[in-house]
Amino acid sequence: MKLNASSLATDRNRVRGLGSAKAGTKHFWHQRVSAVALIPLTLFFIVTLIKLSGANYQAALGTVGRPFFALVLIGFVLAGAYHMRLGMQVVIEDYIHGEVTKLVLLMFNTFFSAFVALASLYAIVRISLGN
Amino acid sequence: MANARPPAERPLSPHLSIYKPSMTMAMSIVHRITGCALYVGTVLLVAYLLALASGKSSYDSAAWFFGSFIGRLILFGYTWALMHHMMGGVRHLIWDTGAGMQPGVRDTIALATLIGSAVLTVVIWIAVALS
16 A cells, blocks of 8 residues: 555555545535526526416417526526535435435435426426427 | 444434434434425425326316315425425524634524525415415
8 A cells, every 4th residue: 555645545546536425515616606607597487487376378378488597597597406406416315325325315316406497407408399 | 244243333413312402403314304305395296287287187186185175285395394404404604614613603504494484385385375
């Protein structure tokens, strides 16, 4: 076993510089970036929902079909799905210690988040194009 | 392979049984709980958008559900969870800059998270009622 003066990591891992979580600061940074994006997106999303509340079918189609509201919804859903995937990943890693269960749940987290993003995107695009 | 031996039984430090509950502690776990609730609740948004994309009868069923008492209750809860998680996120972003960690200050901003989210929720639902 080779003992480096400052680290017990192997040479390769030392060069990679990613630390014991194997991802460096990527997760942290992406969580912050998506969080900052989600502040205005959430506020606009709320405005969109207020506009949609009580709307009949034609009015709802008209609203979601307009570029501004469609883009707000798409932005909110995509940033939100990514942000929630990262957040839930941390929750799973914190509480689940059985290796197999943890890996299965981490995969399911990714699949669920992807489903939310794709299904919403599909619906919004279909509504926009159908108008 | 990792985990080949069963982990040794070692004593754990007490935590929940000895810590005096504090505002910052409570807001931290509520931030996680609201995050998980929002994660699960995204299916509501997906269901609504898919219903709108699927034609008038699907949309009318969705609108009926969300306009019902239980639907509005769920939406109200989701609004509060969203606002609280957003305010908590802002608190984390403030901490990321290094500010606001001193005793007293951190309790004040924790309380501001709670009050701010309640105020925002009420304002939003007043706007819904007026629209």
